Amino acid sequence: MxxxxxxxYRYPVKSAQGHGVNSAMIDRFGLAGDRRWMLIDSDGQFYSQRRAPALALLAVAPRETGLRLSFDEQSIDVDLPGSQNKEVTATVWEHTLLARCAEPRVNVWLSERLGEDLRLVFCPDNATRxxxxxxxxxxxxxxxxxxxxxxxxxxxxxxxxxxxxxxxxxxxxxxxxxxxxxxxxxxxxxxxxxxxxxxxxxxxxxxxxxxxxxxxxxxxxxxxxxxxxxxxxxxxxxxxxxxxxxxxxxxxxxxxxxxxxxxxxxx
Structure with a gap:
């Protein structure tokens, strides 16, 4: 045979739910749209199922202008961040890079549902990790x-x-x-x-x-x-x-x- x-399979938010697709384009980071978003804690460290298995229940659906997040039968839309969004440092293992933070309302929504002070950040096109x-x-x-x-x-x-x-x-x-x-x-x-x-x-x-x-x-x-x-x-x-x-x-x-x-x- x-x-x-x-x-x-694509995982738009690191460690949250992924989804299968019939085809995928490739960009400079791998599968287009894969793991471009990530949750970080108050220290800027990445937040994953290693620390919080409940992240497996955070559903993620792509939208033309960002994402729709769903958790426990509640949803929120997230827009792709622009220059008006706060720039923060985000650390993945030994790498620290600049990322754009989602709107405060999104971070409050996620923090309330996952029980920690969290921010959702986006890896910009010009990232050099x-x-x-x-x-x-x-x-x-x-x-x-x-x-x-x-x-x-x-x-x-x-x-x-x-x-x-x-x-x-x-x-x-x-x-x-x-x-x-x-x-x-x-x-x-x-x-x-x-x-x-x-x-x-x-x-x-x-x-x-x-x-x-x-x-x-x-x-x-x-x-x-x-x-x-x-x-x-x-x-x-x-x-x-x-x-x-x-x-x-x-x-x-x-x-x-x-x-x-x-x-x-x-x-």
């Missing part, structure tokens, strides 16, 4: 990323999830791993060995295994924690004390993905 692209050059082929030069953990794209094969589910007492869905691209038709964990891919007319460099924290243990529909999944993953996917599942990647050529695209491994 030939490999094909069986899933494309760089991917770690240690993992990049020299030929690629400097690469940018928005509010993703470290790389523009995350790839997981369907066979890897199927293999995990065969080891679990109850199956889990792919959203536990929050991939951008899902590939069907490979062997389990074949992605561990990929160095380059062609997906349709777009080519990727597959650059680094994805290390895993507690988020795969969070049920993305209920925000409840599952005590089983991470110990099972650790039993066969841990190396040097770190659990790995999926691969990080960077676009090297091309501008789009479409469901059903043929996927081939490049030497």
């Amino acid at each position: 030939a490999m094909q692209l069986s899933g494309i 760089s991917v770690d050059a240690a993992y990049l082929p020299e030929s690629l030069g400097e690469q940018r990323v928005a509010f993703s953990d470290g790389f523009p794209l995350l790839i997981v094969s369907q066979a890897s999830l199927d293999d995990l589910n065969a080891r679990l007492p109850a199956s889990v869905s792919m959203d536990r791993f929050r991939p951008n691209l899902v590939v069907a038709g490979s062997e389990p964990y074949a992605e561990d060995q990929w160095q380059g891919l062609r997906i349709g007319s777009t080519t990727l460099a597959v650059v680094k295994p994805c290390s895993r924290c507690a988020i795969p243990s969070v049920n993305q529909q209920t925000a409840e924690k599952d005590p089983v999944i991470n110990p099972v993953l650790a039993s066969y996917r841990r190396r040097d004390g770190i659990i790995y599942f999926g691969m990080n990647a960077i676009v090297t050529a091309g501008d789009s993905f479409t469901l059903g695209d043929t996927v081939s491994v490049l030497d």
Whole structure:
């Protein structure tokens, strides 16, 4: 069976709900619209399901002029920030960059629902957060990323999830791993060995295994924690004390993905 692209997922707000799409354009940060927004706390540190599993319940729908956020059957519209919006510093792991803050009414709404002093910020088009050059082929030069953990794209094969589910007492869905691209038709964990891919007319460099924290243990529909999944993953996917599942990647050529695209491994 030939490999094909069986899933494309975008997460407009880092660590909030994502959604599947039939096709996606690529911009300088990865999938267009992916993780351009992020919640930060009063210290400017990024806020994620690692700290607040309830973020899994924050639904996000794109609008032409921004987003619609929904939580506990209540919604609020968020406009793309302009020059009139306050500029603040936002930190993702070791990177700190300037971002534009959403309107105060949005931050009050989010803070009330999530129970902490939070701000929603947007990564501007001119942001210069760089991917770690240690993992990049020299030929690629400097690469940018928005509010993703470290790389523009995350790839997981369907066979890897199927293999995990065969080891679990109850199956889990792919959203536990929050991939951008899902590939069907490979062997389990074949992605561990990929160095380059062609997906349709777009080519990727597959650059680094994805290390895993507690988020795969969070049920993305209920925000409840599952005590089983991470110990099972650790039993066969841990190396040097770190659990790995999926691969990080960077676009090297091309501008789009479409469901059903043929996927081939490049030497």
